[in-house]
Amino acid sequence: MSLLSDTRKRWFLLALLWAAMLVIGITGFIKQGSAHGVDRGTFDNLYLTLQLATIDYSGSSGPMNWQLQLARFVVPILAASTILQTASVVFREEFRRYRLRYAKDHVIICGLGETGARLATAFVAAGQHVVAIEPDAAVAARSGVAEQVDHVLQGSGTDEALLRTAGIDRARRIVVCSGSDAVNVQITQVIARVSASRAKAPVRCAVQLGSANLTGLLRSADLESRGGARISYFNLHERAARALLADDGPPAVEEQAVPHLMILGLGQFGRSLVLALAQQWADAHPGVKLTPTLVDPSARGKWEALRLQHPALDDVCEPTLVDLDLEVPDPDAIDDFLALLAQDPPSWVAIAVADETTALAQAGFMHQHLAWGQVPIVVRMRTQSGLGGLLQPLPDGAPALPGVELFPFLDRTCTIATVDGxxxxxxxxxxxxxxxxxxxxxxxxxxxxxxxxxxxxxxxxxxxxxxxxxxxxxxxxxxxxxxxxxxxxxxxxxxxxxxxxxxxxxxxxxxxxxxxxxxxxxxxxxxxxxxxxxxxxxxxxxxxxxxxxxxxxxxxxxxxxxxxxxxxxx
Structure with a gap:
């Protein structure tokens, strides 16, 4: 339950108690006036009831009925509670900043975009204290985590003073995911400088990079000590590819059989998936080449770029490259592709395009032209909700499209295990x-x-x-x-x-x-x-x-x- 919900409940409870005590207090003063022959108006009785809050009222000195006995003890307590509740709202920001001075072993997250917000939620769910840094107030508000984390500081992670305010010298770990590789690297350099004099064990700093290539280049730097920080780099596309193969990858095949795997889309996720498949195959079947079919508007060019970055692919893969844009297909190219599907249908298909609408359309196309529900088709979607909900099983448990499985990219990658890896x-x-x-x-x-x-x-x-x-x-x-x-x-x-x-x-x-x-x-x-x-x-x-x-x-x-x-x- 969020802090905001708890706050509203407390205000609602205080309002109910005040209403009840006003009724009881006024009733008590009316009865007291009648017993002593004192004629008071309604506002007089209300005024006397409110005086109970200060433990000082000018009512009769005669015996008090049970209503007044109850009200004279409860109303002061209610007044004090109301003052404290008001102070907690007015000075909440100051209270939170004050608490930051004593925070320790917490998590600092720089950036509350999709990745940062999901990781913040994951750490909170794991019982960790989280301090977030986000320069854009609108992004922080849309993230929906402001009331879950301990504090959200507005500003940039490149600000040394702000990092110190967030308690970097006492934090257990830092996650940097601002959305820009250049900014993330800059924040990393500031973290290394600020934590250089850290007396505790080095803070663990996980840095998100959008480029899988850049992540690979920085892998060796990943091992270097940077002052009081241990810095590691992670790429969601790379992690997603390994997560997909671990749980939704190609079914087991006979040792001597080479499966016909097909990947549609050679963006960052698709290329990471090709590389992960090749590494997995090389480890399980040394000396045997994998023969996948790779489909993309620029399949040949992207394959050549991948070979340049990873020369070992030549020893492991012998792909069939199909330059085809299924959104605006060339008639001859689509005929050749359909002939390929008929002659040598794949045993497993991964649709790795980033655009969800395009991914769904390609899933429907492949579903129509392959044996009904017999070929596993894994479709990359951002999350299980939104358009991804269209692939969720029906209420009776039947699949929405037999053989088509959803791979929720963000749900599977924005986890604590990702930044720990x-x-x-x-x-x-x-x-x-x-x-x-x-x-x-x-x-x-x-x-x-x-x-x-x-x-x-x-x-x-x-x-x-x-x-x-x-x-x-x-x-x-x-x-x-x-x-x-x-x-x-x-x-x-x-x-x-x-x-x-x-x-x-x-x-x-x-x-x-x-x-x-x-x-x-x-x-x-x-x-x-x-x-x-x-x-x-x-x-x-x-x-x-x-x-x-x-x-x-x-x-x-x-x-x-x-x-x-x-x-x-x-």
Whole structure:
């Protein structure tokens, strides 16, 4: 229930109580006057009733009836409540700003457009305190979240003073989604500068970028520490493509069979879907090429651009490219396309065009020319409501169009999981999985020996620090962490000396962390007394412990490759 609704209810309740007390008070004074032979007019009795609010009235000193006994206690309370309620309305803004001074571990959202408003609602629903920053008052009003979040500050996220007012030095995370890539990057730079002196753990900053290409280019920068901020970039089209494949993707096929997949629309979402399909196929069927059909008014040109950005596509995909605009089709082109559908019908269709009306029209077209309800057709729509509601099941549970499924783009991407899924977080999870894989069966019980989803945020922070250490270790060897452009084994091979250096640096980092936490060397491990026999310099470490560290270092580059990165020599 919104704060506005609660406020109105309180005013309505106060009005009812005032009406009831005025009736009771006036009735009591009328009865008192009659008992003592005092003739008062209606306004006199009303005046005396109102005097009860100040605990001072000039009525008779004779015995009071029950109405006056009740009124003289309740009316002052009502008066005080009314004053407090009025003050809460008049000074609400000041109260909220005052509370911001003490806010901590909250979420700051810069931008209340479609993405920001939905993420704000998601964080509030998860029990998080949210402070929003939005320069346009009209946008903030349309977002409908002003009464849900703790406070909405009007201004730009590029304003250092406003970020400090929002409590950036005490916030747990920041989400930047202003709607402009240039502005978002500028806000990121200000956040890095403002949080440079932050004493707490680095604030996690997720930055939305509308361009999937730009997101890819900044992936390596995603891993860099920026003062007191850990910055990650996310793109809704990329996340949406992976979400669609995870839940509504092509049905399972036999290992040797190559499905005929068709994608209509090669905008940002369509191109991201092609790339995600190719990566998924390459992982599941190495050496076998996927043969999708790609339909777009500029299918050939967009495919060539995609190949330039991702050369590995040539090793994975051999598409059929159809330059066709289904809104204004060329007669010969549409005949060729219909012949293609008849000769080699697809086994799965994704309609990835951004315009909802066009998407619905293309869904209807494909539904008419394919086997009735036998070919899954997934249609991208903004949300489940609006035009997307036309594809919702009928009241009796029957599908609106058999075989046609709705994919609500914003509903599936504007989630907490989306902003949590930055590169650093992905690698931190991979590091933890690597730790679990190398954990000895007889290892002592530890709070870390659990799946990533079950860890506390403090436990996850250890893996995040490990990722920070990985980038520093690679840097020390003259290696940069860059987006993986070729799927498969990484091109760089570490020498034995480099593996030894990585293992030694990893041990030293563990040594420093344990020592800072109060651990000391001991001949026998004792968790209660914080003693560990491995708390010695790398040179004094037993051979079996060194071998373990070296094995972990050997697995570093394959682990990075599995998560879309590789090490490149400068």
């Amino acid at each position: 930055g590169v650093r977080e992905q690698l931190a999870e991979a590091v933890h999985e690597d730790y679990l894989a190398h954990l000895a069966p007889d290892a002592p019980t530890s709070s870390l020996a659990r799946p990533w989803a079950e860890l506390t945020d403090a436990d996850r922070e250890l893996s995040r620090k490990r990722v920070d250490g990985i980038t520093a270790d690679l840097d020390a060897l003259g290696l940069d962490l860059v987006p993986l452009r070729r799927w498969g084994a990484p091109e760089v091979t570490l020498t034995a000396d480099e593996v030894d250096q990585l293992a030694g640096r990893d041990h030293q980092r563990w040594f420093d962390d344990r020592t800072a936490a109060g651990w000391r060397h001991g001949e026998v491990r004792d968790d209660e007394d914080k003693r560990n026999p491995l708390l010695v310099p790398w040179e004094d470490l037993p051979d079996d412990a060194r071998s373990f560290n070296r094995a972990t270092a050997d697995e570093l580059l394959p682990m990075l490759a599995r998560n879309g990165f590789e090490a490149a020599r400068r």
